[in-house]
Amino acid sequence: MATAGKLRQRMARIEIFYSQLCGACHDAMDYFTTRGTPFDSFEVKWQDGDWLDDENGRRFKDHFGDADFVPQLMIGNRHVKGWKELSALIESGEIEVLLA
Numbered sequence: 001m002a003t004a005g006k007l008r009q010r011m012a013r014i015e016i017f018y019s020q021l022c023g024a025c026h027d028a029m030d031y032f033t034t035r036g037t038p039f040d041s042f043e044v045k046w047q048d049g050d051w052l053d054d055e056n057g058r059r060f061k062d063h064f065g066d067a068d069f070v071p072q073l074m075i076g077n078r079h080v081k082g083w084k085e086l087s088a089l090i091e092s093g094e095i096e097v098l099l100a
Contacts, residue, residue, distance in 0.1 A: 012076030012099050014039035017060050019046065024083035025071040031090065037099065044070060075099065 014032060016039055018025030032039045042056040051057035064072045064079065073080040075098045080086050089095040 011037065012078075013074070014099075015063075015074040016041045017044050017056070017064070017070055017072045018042070019044055019070050022070050028071045028073065028083055028086055031086070 014037065016025070016028055016032075018029065018041060020043060029039070029041060042059060044056050044060045045052040045054075051060050060067075060072065063074060067081070069082060071083060071086070073086060075095075078098055080089065086095075089098065
């Protein structure tokens with residue numbers, strides 16, 4: 001039986017950038033939590049028309065450039081733009097391929 005550490009090594013790394021008040025962000029995190037899939041989450045904060053210039057805000061901009069909404073996800077090397085795109089991947093089954 002695989003341990004959590006070994007399972008994590010075989011799966012694509014998942015990074016979720018979210019804001020605290022974003023329901024779709026929590027839906028994305030709940031999806032991975034419910035299925036037992038580990039992910040890293042980074043809270044970003046919107047301030048004065050841009051992402052706050054802190055460590056998570058800079059990381060967000062490095063990954064996603066001028067994206068102005070959350071959630072934004074990285075699954076392996078694939079950028080997933082929001083809950084709508086993620087839910088389509090889930091519905092089609094393509095998420096399984098990305099996570100392998």
